[in-house]
Amino acid sequence: MSFNLDLAVSAMPLLLMGALVTVKITALSVGLGVVIGLFVGIARICNVRILRILSAVYVDFLRGTPLLVQIFLIYFAVPVITGIRMDPFVAAITSCSINSGAYVAEIFRAGIQSIDEGQMEAGRSLGLTWKQTMCYIIIPQAFKRVIPPLGNEFIALLKDSSLVSVIGFEELTRRGQLIIARTYGSLEIWTCVAIIYLIMTLTISRLVAYLERRNAKGGAR
Amino acid sequence: MITLKNLHKSFGDITVLNGIDLEVAEKEVVVIIGPSGSGKSTLLRCINHLEQPTEGTVEVDGILLDSEANINAVRAEVGMVFQRFNLFPHMTVLDNITLAPMKVRGVSKEEAEKTANELLKRVGLGDRGGAYPSQLSGGQQQRVAIARALAMHPKIMLFDEPTSALDPEMVKEVLNVMKKLAEEGMTMVVVTHEMGFAREVGDRVLFVDDGRILVEGTPEEIFDNPKEERLKSFLSEVL
Numbered sequence: 001m002s003f004n005l006d007l008a009v010s011a012m013p014l015l016l017m018g019a020l021v022t023v024k025i026t027a028l029s030v031g032l033g034v035v036i037g038l039f040v041g042i043a044r045i046c047n048v049r050i051l052r053i054l055s056a057v058y059v060d061f062l063r064g065t066p067l068l069v070q071i072f073l074i075y076f077a078v079p080v081i082t083g084i085r086m087d088p089f090v091a092a093i094t095s096c097s098i099n100s101g102a103y104v105a106e107i108f109r110a111g112i113q114s115i116d117e118g119q120m121e122a123g124r125s126l127g128l129t130w131k132q133t134m135c136y137i138i139i140p141q142a143f144k145r146v147i148p149p150l151g152n153e154f155i156a157l158l159k160d161s162s163l164v165s166v167i168g169f170e171e172l173t174r175r176g177q178l179i180i181a182r183t184y185g186s187l188e189i190w191t192c193v194a195i196i197y198l199i200m201t202l203t204i205s206r207l208v209a210y211l212e213r214r215n216a217k218g219g220a221r
Numbered sequence: 222m223i224t225l226k227n228l229h230k231s232f233g234d235i236t237v238l239n240g241i242d243l244e245v246a247e248k249e250v251v252v253i254i255g256p257s258g259s260g261k262s263t264l265l266r267c268i269n270h271l272e273q274p275t276e277g278t279v280e281v282d283g284i285l286l287d288s289e290a291n292i293n294a295v296r297a298e299v300g301m302v303f304q305r306f307n308l309f310p311h312m313t314v315l316d317n318i319t320l321a322p323m324k325v326r327g328v329s330k331e332e333a334e335k336t337a338n339e340l341l342k343r344v345g346l347g348d349r350g351g352a353y354p355s356q357l358s359g360g361q362q363q364r365v366a367i368a369r370a371l372a373m374h375p376k377i378m379l380f381d382e383p384t385s386a387l388d389p390e391m392v393k394e395v396l397n398v399m400k401k402l403a404e405e406g407m408t409m410v411v412v413t414h415e416m417g418f419a420r421e422v423g424d425r426v427l428f429v430d431d432g433r434i435l436v437e438g439t440p441e442e443i444f445d446n447p448k449e450e451r452l453k454s455f456l457s458e459v460l
């Protein structure tokens with residue numbers, strides 16, 4: 001058995017289109033995940049007990065169950081309750097961003113808690129409210145510290161997004177499967193798919209490293 | 222100006238303040254001394270409710286600290302300077318100073334910056350508004366912290382060992398700013414180990430030990446003629 005280079009090359013355009021879809025759902029999910037994660041992360045440490053409990057349940061549930069099962073729950077189980085058929089794209093984005101939100105929440109919580117307590121005290125002693133101190137003082141500092149773990153989360157989700165192929169959503173992995181079904185070129189196609197994933201994840205980690213360096217130069221702490 | 226009545230504070234099983242009664246008059250400079258761990262910081266932090274007393278009441282400028290709104294109102298009137306400066310490292314010196322006046326008082330940016338620049342001049346840092354805290358020495362950072370607190374036009378200033386984290390050569394520049402402030406009539410409560418400052422600037426000195434005000438008196442009474450054994454042994458250690 002030899003590697004059929006022609007097959008690999010001819011599959012590239014379709015695979016790259018799939019890769020674009022992968023990037024899109026990952027970016028969208030992490031974007032939504034950051035919004036969810038910011039609120040949930042803050043809720044985890046706020047002084048309202050019920051919010052703390054709810055956010056902890058959210059984080060525990062989503063981190064404690066497989067993403068694959070979460071995708072099935074949203075794609076197959078939610079329609080049973082609501083009676084509305086789920087679009088694979090909506091299901092993919094929803095499950096990935098809800099899942100990502102839980103991880104991002106923990107990243108933000110840790111980031112916020114890593115900021116010296118004296119910062120909150122200084123803010124409060126000036127008459128700023130808890131919310132204002134969070135907004136203007138704590139979160140901007142925490143943001144800088146969470147860039148590396150957020151980058152890791154982006155990479156993790158980019159890889160995990162291959163799971164949404166199971167509901168027929170045509171991202172990179174699904175594209176590969178479809179091409180193989182047509183051409184039987186398992187070796188070529190899976191190799192190409194792996195390389196494309198690798199290029200994407202390496203690009204992201206480089207980008208994060210660059211952001212980190214630029215931040216470090218920015219003077220502040 | 223400040224009235225503390227029967228203040229108690231415990232952290233779990235540990236009792237830190239054990240019945241503090243204190244009145245501070247307008248324009249008075251009260252210096253708190255005492256061994257480490259005796260509750261000086263906690264006492265100071267109860268005044269603006271950074272620590273919630275377990276028992277007792279705090280009244281500042283006629284406002285009883287019993288509700289969130291009152292606490293925020295008092296905090297806006299009471300400046301606090303910390304041992305470790307606690308400047309906001311992601312903001313320039315100018316932004317450090319203008320933030321609270323703009324967000325709490327609704328002062329315009331131009332006006333806040335004008336005040337900030339005047340204050341920076343007052344603390345001898347007129348040209349450092351654009352710097353980040355990490356680019357300043359400890360003494361400069363602490364002076365910025367003082368300017369930041371003053372920008373709220375506080376009626377009272379609280380200082381918690383403002384020079385303890387400083388290299389010896391920088392202590393003086395900070396103490397001088399505080400001295401000037403006292404001369405201008407600011408009401409001040411200062412926790413410090415700088416006995417020279419206490420003697421020179423203090424109107425009244427409190428010796429705190431074990432969560433109580435053990436001795437209080439004029440600097441002369443405390444330093445020249447101490448009678449209490451604990452105070453004597455404390456002074457012999459620090460002087």
Ligand SMILES: Nc1ncnc2c1ncn2[C@@H]1O[C@H](COP(=O)(O)OP(=O)(O)O)[C@@H](O)[C@H]1O
Nearest residue numbers: 232235237255256257258259260261262263264
């Ligand atoms: N947040 C806290 N939790 C538990 N114990 C505390 C806390 N803050 C202070 N303490 C304890 O209270 C005592 C007095 O502290 P503090 O007021 O900082 O003393 P001082 O400023 O006189 O050195 C110390 O034994 C300290 O360990």
Ligand SMILES: [Mg+2]
Nearest residue numbers: 261262263382
């Ligand atoms: Mg202390």
